[in-house]
Amino acid sequence: MFLAKITGNLTATQKVDSMVGQTLFIVEPLRVDEQSQDSLKSTGRTFIAVDTVGAGEGEVVLIVQGSSARFTDETKMLPIDCAIIGIIDTVQIGTKSIYRSN
Structure with missing residues (x-):
């Protein structure tokens, strides 16, 4: 498992039947800043992920x-x-909160 930020979405009008109705997002994996350990930062990669929980950009x-x-x-x-x-x-890393959703 890993953390990622949703940076975009995709629409595919032609796909296999089992994928009809599935929400596809572009996600960018995150990691704890190894220097300061006070924030999350991008790994510089992207993936396409199927949403199963109703997430948003x-x-x-x-x-x-x-x-x-x-x-x-x-x-x-x-x-x-x-x-x-x-x-x-x-x-949270130790006692320090490094991310909180809005």
């Missing part, structure tokens, strides 16, 4: 990849390898 979310992406009731029959499984409210 700009939110920080919890992502799973690989076969784990197909372990939910909503995704077990989908041809995917990246899924959003949670919306993050806060991230």
